[in-house]
Amino acid sequence: MLARILWAFFAVALPLAGAAQSESSAQRSGASITAHNLGADHFAAGRSIRVVQPVAGDLIAAGGKVDVDATVNGDAVLAGGDVRISGAVNNSLYSGGGQVTLDGTVGRNVRIGGGRVEIGPKAIVTGNVSIGGGEVRIDGTVKGYVQAAGRRVLVNGPVGGDVVATSGAIELGPNARIAGKLRYASRSELKRDPAAQVTGGVERAPIADRSYGHTQRTLGRVGGWLWTVGLVLIAVVLVAALPAFTVRVAATLHMRVGMSLLIGFVALVCIPVAAILLLFTLIGIPLALLALVLYFALLLVGYAMTGIGIGDWLLRRYRVADASRVGWRIGAAALAMLAIALLARVPWIGALVSFMVLIAGLGALVMQARQANSAAT
Template identity: 25%
Template sequence: MRNVSKIIVLVAQLLVTAATAETVSTTNGGDSFMAGSTISQTYDAPGDIFVAGEVVTISGQSDGDVHIAGMNVEVDTNTNADLYAAGATVTVRADVAQDVTAMGYTVRLSPGAAVGGNARLLGRALVVNSPIAGALTAAGGEIALNSVIQGDVRLTTDNMTFGPDAQIMGQLVYASRSEIDIPERVISSDRVRYERLTRGMGWDDMRDTWEEVEMPALPTFISLFSVFLITLAFFVLIGSIFLTFAPKHVSRMRRDITNRPGHIFLLGIVGLSMLFGLIPITALTIVGIPFVPFGILLIILAWTLGYLLAAYAIAMRVMAAAGGPADPSLLIRLVVLAVAVCVVTLLNFIPFVGWIINYTLVLLGVGAMTAALFNRLIGNPGYALDVDMKPTEPE
């Protein structure tokens, strides 16, 4: 229920601020949430921190985990737990009591920082100037070490350099296409193991892309618009199939979403949990391993149909509230569906909160389908008598 409360609060904040694209900020249960374009925030948070934006700079103190994502990310917040960061450039200047997990085009652990646990890094250029009390796992085009690593180190790269302060106290395992000379002052040769790196075309393409661009290249407008049109046509095609061949079932599930959103939301959590739990349970039977791909396909199908159903249900409710026809034609329903897909797609451009909205739609849609499935399995109770002893059909 705690996670449900977080989602509800963020949805309410979005409805108020989406039109002006202002920074969204809220707290719940000690956790702090913030999303916007340019964010510079100082925290004294008793719980976890979640931040997303284009340019993000945070400082202060957190007693919980820190989750941060953006194009340019700078972390000056001391945390007593874990740090998770992703961006084009990620710079960590604060102390992290436990683990650091970071990825980006450039990832830098500055000299003023310290990692109390393990560090896992992925990027084009990785610079480690912070002491690490645990192990280091890193993969990148270039890796530069200039600090003391108390634990074991595993590196995957073709370009490795060591600064004057670099020292590895544990074992070093590195993978590259050719052996690299490791100075004795960094680690003795008896604690070093080399693994020849065999790369497929995918790795080579990724490396070539890293070397050709200065910063991550964003898709062009034409490419994005083409993908959007193809996606829109795909969703409208699916909608037309269901609205043509199963209009009553779609109408019933749509009414469930608009009439009982809280109940359907919880059923969505149950239904999605059952689908994801189906994969390991099936695999554990051994004989069910060949059916695991079908389980994954079922999850993708339910996710897509649930997303589409919830967007359509909310759009139809808005149309009815605006005075639209009570029984619109198939063409009008498809137009409403297309508009709904356009709107929810635009929500994806709102950092963090847009994802929350879209995930909420998935849960509502999956919940409606779960309710329909449960009703199908339990059976239709048939006619019931109301207080006036008159037969009434169940909805």
């Protein structure tokens, strides 16, 4: 039953999944890479990815290391532990990673989240920049506004609009040339080089009361652990209620990690877009609303499936005799979900861990649903 629900829900994304079954896999730098062109767009997933050929449409890539040294005519959506862009992105750049470095040009806007984010001195952004990270450094040229939040924010290049920053420490380097206003919120005083220029003036915003912030953080921690307990329960229920199905999904995840990441990313992006398009048709409104509800439910299932897959892998590696026993699988899945929750709380890399866990499980679900439907028909 669950397989048929998944198949019906992912019907919009499955043409992409089916097309990607004919992907090209190559061994580059000792790592397996899965790459596929769909129309003018290019999709890639793997441990180490380097894009050196021009992309006529959009580029979507996820991996441990992602290097873009070519021209992307559309948007670039990149996720990885270490992401570097030295080519030209003609539209907008969206990226998340442990470290994200931009040394190329972007024709529109830049939206980045990461542990350490650098916009190098050779970078030119025609539009606006929004950055959230632990360490944020802007040495390149931004023709629009800049929004930045992080533990430390340094602006040391020309900015055509306003700069709005929230940080523990904010600095203006000698090459800072801000045409608009600098508005910042920080518990530390602004560090400004005498050569830095701010045409629109500097405005400091008040900081929220410490006790209120402490209360909010406490509530956030409690809510985070309640959320973790909920995910553990989802994993336990899935293994207990659907042992055979979860074994198949876990096997798909183990055997095709790169493909699971790629298909999961496609499903994550395309399904809500398809649901929104259905809202514009009168007959499709009920289906669109149902799809959105199921979408969020299946995101939770996909996240939990990665924990189940990790638990099964650990059992097969260290407890082979118990790998097929439901009780042991439940315990291993619960421990794996707790480990994922702890990693997700690590600064800088936590968001990347959560993202990779989500798309990996989601992709394995999509592929297993397709296989189940093919077998049924």
